[in-house]
Amino acid sequence: MSISTCRTTLGKVLDGFSKNTYYRFLMSPRTNWLRFTTLLFARIINGHLRNLTSENRDDCFVIDDSLYERAGFKQTELASRVFDHVSMRYKKGFRLLTPGWTDGCTFLPINYSLLASHDDEKVLGPCNKIDRQTIAGKRRLMARQKATSVMVDLLKTALAAGHRAKYVLFDSWFSNPKQLLDIKKLGLNTIAMVKRSSKRFYIFEGKSMDIKKIFASSKKRRGRSRYLLSATVKVGQDKNGVDARIVCVRNRNNRKDWIAIICTDMSLSENDIIRIYGHRWDIEVFFKTCKSSLLLRKEYHGLSYDGLTAHVALVFTRYMLLAVSKRDNEDDRTLGELFYIMISEVADITYHESMQIIVEAMLATVQEEFHITDAQLEAFYAKFMSKLPEPMQRLLQAA
Numbered sequence: 001m002s003i004s005t006c007r008t009t010l011g012k013v014l015d016g017f018s019k020n021t022y023y024r025f026l027m028s029p030r031t032n033w034l035r036f037t038t039l040l041f042a043r044i045i046n047g048h049l050r051n052l053t054s055e056n057r058d059d060c061f062v063i064d065d066s067l068y069e070r071a072g073f074k075q076t077e078l079a080s081r082v083f084d085h086v087s088m089r090y091k092k093g094f095r096l097l098t099p100g101w102t103d104g105c106t107f108l109p110i111n112y113s114l115l116a117s118h119d120d121e122k123v124l125g126p127c128n129k130i131d132r133q134t135i136a137g138k139r140r141l142m143a144r145q146k147a148t149s150v151m152v153d154l155l156k157t158a159l160a161a162g163h164r165a166k167y168v169l170f171d172s173w174f175s176n177p178k179q180l181l182d183i184k185k186l187g188l189n190t191i192a193m194v195k196r197s198s199k200r201f202y203i204f205e206g207k208s209m210d211i212k213k214i215f216a217s218s219k220k221r222r223g224r225s226r227y228l229l230s231a232t233v234k235v236g237q238d239k240n241g242v243d244a245r246i247v248c249v250r251n252r253n254n255r256k257d258w259i260a261i262i263c264t265d266m267s268l269s270e271n272d273i274i275r276i277y278g279h280r281w282d283i284e285v286f287f288k289t290c291k292s293s294l295l296l297r298k299e300y301h302g303l304s305y306d307g308l309t310a311h312v313a314l315v316f317t318r319y320m321l322l323a324v325s326k327r328d329n330e331d332d333r334t335l336g337e338l339f340y341i342m343i344s345e346v347a348d349i350t351y352h353e354s355m356q357i358i359v360e361a362m363l364a365t366v367q368e369e370f371h372i373t374d375a376q377l378e379a380f381y382a383k384f385m386s387k388l389p390e391p392m393q394r395l396l397q398a399a
Helices: 019-026 033-047 135-143 147-160 177-185 211-217 270-292 305-330 337-370 374-386 390-398
Strands: 060-069 080-084 089-102 107-109 113-115 167-170 189-193 202-204 207-209 229-235 242-251 254-263
Touching: 019 305, 033 107, 033 147, 033 305, 060 147, 060 270, 089 147, 089 270, 107 270, 107 305, 113 135, 113 147, 113 305, 135 305, 147 177, 167 270, 177 189, 177 229, 177 242, 189 270, 202 211, 207 211, 211 229, 211 242, 211 254, 242 270, 254 270, 270 305, 337 374, 337 390
Parallel strands: 060 167, 167 189
Antiparallel strands: 060 089, 080 089, 089 107, 089 113, 189 254, 202 207, 202 229, 229 242, 242 254
């Protein structure tokens, strides 16, 4: 929904309302956009996508923030000097903090908050005084809080609306021990990148150590191992602390460097931790799509914080429609019962008969090229079969 989608002729709107009506709708302080997006995406995920995802699949909440720049920052309500993690510089606008859900195939945002600075000196735009008990007042109050606190609040809102996932993924900006403990209290496990800071400590072999000391004091794995080391640590120094596993892997961009990933689910193997953390990249693709293709930064030029919040909700809804359409067009399971009938036919024909055809063609080629006798061919076949896994031997003998 946008001004550009209204049907116009000679500059006149033909959809029964003017553009001013649209602007008043966006700037309404009474609309709870946080609840709208949370409930809408819960209905889509639990009512549609959940049926396409196996219970054994590792679905995840992914949390990250992205810069939302504003050119007219001096007139934009609550616009602030915020730190951009990409350019490593302060810029003007907001931090768009977004939790999303992914099953490895489809990513959907759940809710969001446009974060201003909690430091009054870094707030450049006007700060309108609004009753904190109202919807508008509550979202402005959330905008002035620290991102780590807002992250936990948004997760609580998602869980209360019926969202669920096995893991929470985020990068090193949010992965301090307090956040890991707060998320564990919600009944969720975390897989996150560890920030190499001398101010973040973990209990390792009975001692309080930062990640650099843990890495230096541990024996590294040699050869072509997928990870350098795996260390069992404890997060938190009191009775409420939780066990976690830190896996250190080589930095893909610099083979001499390394990165560390922490996981609070001790049942996962090191390879599973690395694989699941790879799903975090889905939210980066989401931000790129919203900014480049869905006009997140360029379409709406209003100055009201309520209007900006509404605009983000509508852009996220557009992305949702595109993501669901893409999944329906590409995932054959949306065919319903017909898909399972087709799968059973493919399994019966493809595996048993095609494997037998391949083996028979190989034996005929060997006998033709090397001119061996039938007895030698039988001996070759028996030796070949003995080297295969037992399940494959049974299937080929059955065929």
